[in-house]
Amino acid sequence: xxxxxxxxxxxxxxxxxxxxxxxxxxxxxxxxxxxxxxxxxxxxxxxxxxxxxxxxxxxxxxxxxxxxxxxxxxxxxxxxxxxxxxxxxxxxxxxxxxxxxx
Numbered sequence: 010x011x012x013x014x015x016x017x018x019x020x021x022x023x024x025x026x027x028x029x030x031x032x033x034x035x036x037x038x039x040x041x042x043x044x045x046x047x048x049x050x051x052x053x054x055x056x057x058x059x060x061x062x063x064x065x066x067x068x069x070x071x072x073x074x075x076x077x078x079x080x081x082x083x084x085x086x087x088x089x090x091x092x093x094x095x096x097x098x099x100x101x102x103x104x105x106x107x108x109x110x111x
Contacts (some may be wrong), residue, residue: 010107011052013061016072018039018085025072033075040070049064065096 018025018038025036046063052059066072066088074082076092083089088096094097 011043011048011055012105013048013059013063015066015086015088018072018074018082019084022074022082022085026058028079031051033073036074038072040067040072044098060100060103060107062096062100064101 016038018036020036022069023037026033029035036109049059049061063072065083066076079092079095080089081092
């Protein structure tokens with residue numbers, strides 16, 4: 010099984026959120042589809058199931074460091090502990106679905 014990468018942010022998120030706490034959109038990143046295509050191709054060529062986590066982190070090709078009541082990222086490349094706990098059920102369901110398909 011292959012789990013895809015998440016969107017990276019180009020700026021330090023704690024600093025950005027502190028600076029723009031009333032306008033979080035200043036800290037958004039635009040989703041990069043190129044990485045996803047390459048990862049999917051590798052998974053397909055390797056005949057392994059692929060899980061794309063980006064829909065849980067991005068909407069309409071824009072990724073926000075804040076999702077609902079969560080600060081979703083603790084830095085530009087890692088999901089926060091609290092948001093990862095929230096996503097644990099979703100990830101487990103995605104893994105089970107792909108394991109049962111093969």
